[in-house]
Amino acid sequence: MSPARVSRGHNPLRQAADRRLPRIAGPCSMVMFGVTGDLARKKLLPAIYDLFNRGLLPPGFSLVGFARRDWADQDFGRIVYDAAKEGARTPFDEDVWASLAEGLRFVPGAFDDDAAFDELADVVRTLDQERGTGGNHAFYLSIPPGSFQTVLQQLERSGLSQPRPGTWRRVVIEKPFGHDLKSARELNSIVESVFPPDAVFRIDHYLGKETVQNLLALRFANQMFEPIWNANYVDHVQITMAEDIGISGRAGYYDGIGAARDVIQNHLLQLLALTAMEQPNSFEASALRTEKEKILAAVRLPHDLGKSTARGQYAAGWQGSEKVRGYLQEDGVSSSSTTETYAALKLEVATRRWAGVPFYLRTGKRLGKRVTEIAVVFKRAPHLPFGDTAARQLGQNAVVIRVQPDEGVTMRFGSKVPGSAPLTVRDVTMDFGYGNAFTEASPEAYERLILDVLLGDPPLFPRHEEVELSWQILDPIERYWASHGRPSPYEAGTWGPSTADAMMRRDGREWRMP
Structure with missing residues (x-):
């Protein structure tokens, strides 16, 4: 058959x-x-x-x-x-x-x-x-x-x-495509001395996820989003990849690498680029890559890395109903390891569209739940005619793209509470799930990526310029962390160290609870 x-x-x-x-x-x-x-x-x-x-x-x-x-x-x-x-x-x-x-x-x-x-x-x-x-x-x-x-x-x-x-x-x-800019350049030189650039496919499985690609459709196929997708309306952007598991016996790989090199340098910076990029002239590989590279080249680090970054290392705690050990107690991990299992940082994109809009990236292991999402949080309405009491429960509008699990899009906006007198406004959500809207199952990321390799279709694969630009962003942060002591502990099953919350509070903001 x-x-x-x-x-x-x-x-x-x-x-x-x-x-x-x-x-x-x-x-x-x-x-x-x-x-x-x-x-x-x-x-x-x-x-x-x-x-x-x-x-x-x-x-x-x-x-x-x-x-x-x-x-x-x-x-x-x-x-x-x-x-x-x-x-x-x-x-x-x-x-x-x-x-x-x-x-x-x-x-x-x-x-x-x-x-x-x-x-x-x-x-x-x-x-x-x-x-x-x-x-x-x-x-x-x-x-x-x-x-x-x-x-x-x-x-x-x-x-x-x-x-x-x-x-x-x-x-x-x-991945990983090197462990810093120098090693990435050396690796690229080795690879491209044997295979021409258009025959090299660097796999980032996150780019094969259906929802990541639908981010482009959300932005560029809908007139309702793109006009407000800028600094005039957006207050800030949060990009989160949280895992509820530990290192799962991968100490040999993970220890010495850490959360920032493992996830932020590739997955989260790619999500940032797709969220912030200008509309490409076409969806051909060269056009997509050009726009992503422009954004990565425009990323700027804050002046004070101590106040605008955070790193942590999970300690023993409860993951649901299970008692779990801390990172330093994991098999194969040195008791003196300074490898971070949580990383958060604030970045800015120096373009006209995004001037003054902070992008907050965070990732970690042994967090409250498994979730990857992009949250575009909008500024508050400049004037509310309802009075302070009526809008006390009203937060900020947001568009949240859920990459995994339960792929979909959620919109948060204000609505009148039924029957309220006097009038009361609070947040409600409108939810779209791909599994409910389409009868076809989304292909697994590696299915799409392997097929694209065999077809010679490169749009979903970062080229070496993107890799090197990402390391240029992360390397100064890694050097700063290496000279500033140990990562802060956080209890397994929570949402990271207190230093990450303090980083947001300094800006008058707080992390979303997915």
Whole structure:
């Protein structure tokens, strides 16, 4: 049974211009480094199965795993089978699986093993002949950044990075893109010495989320929002990514990196750029990137980083009904670690549209709930004819874009309380949820991003200029924090350290409670 049998009438990955036409990748394969990791098992392998099941990958699509394991092709097949069955979002179908499994291959070896990469090159050539992959191959580096250079050099040495005329080779790189500006530039230099810039796809999975992209539709497809999306009407913007989990056994990665490098440098600054950017001339990749880069280049740090930033580290506490330990008690974390698990900062965007409007960014682990949102908070009405008593319960209007979970948009505005005498006005909300408004399920972020890689469609992928501009924003803050003691403790299950609340109070504002 062909994977294309899946109903295309409910396919969320269609061309916006013509929903009758599916975005189907042409002949190709993907070589995945890091297939034994959590990301591959939980996200990448299920996404590939779902794409195949939706009929969006070609019948001859092939997946090659590379790892330091003594596996045969069938052993790798079992790993992919288990991951797909556990994590797939589409119904698991044994016939579809059998078709996908025909294209699975595995090459054992270490990253510095010349013979293993020579064997990989032979496997890729064989796939072209036997599976019709057409010389088109993507290399997914789901590996630690320290291994990037070795793998890239091996791809170049073995000839795997060089396409024949009329074919393509692409490389996919997971964050982090360096740990500061200097390392990011070094990494970009290494990557682009092997692959041309238009063949490099830097994955930020947040940009694959449906709601993030709908932010552009909200702004630019609706006349009611764009005229007030500026400093004349907006008081401030809050961008939040809160997690209710700890480091989940990832001390080896997280300790020494911290919340700001892990989340603010990439996810939250990208959300800031999309929120603040001017309307692009088109939604082509170059036009979108140009407008985002203008905003990142216009970001300004406050003069007093001590008063306009905050960092914290979670201590023991209660997460719901569960007693959880503090960061310093987590396995693999040094008792003297100064890594922050919470970061908040105030930024300004020096453009005519946003002059004087502060953007507050915050992220943290072991917070009150899991939520990612962009809140555009508007100025108060210049005059209220109701009197102070009538409007005592009235706050500020806001448009809140919920990125996850429960993707949607909420608008907060003032309304008369029914039957109130004398007249009383208080806040009410109007809520739009994507799950309620559309019968089609939103595609998982990695489904969209992997398909875009195979299609060679780059709008959702930041190029190296964006990465470097983001590090230019964050590096001075990291240097300041490194010379100013330890992060402030906060109890697990709360909304962060008191220093973050104090930062807002100095401006006469407060954090939203999502």
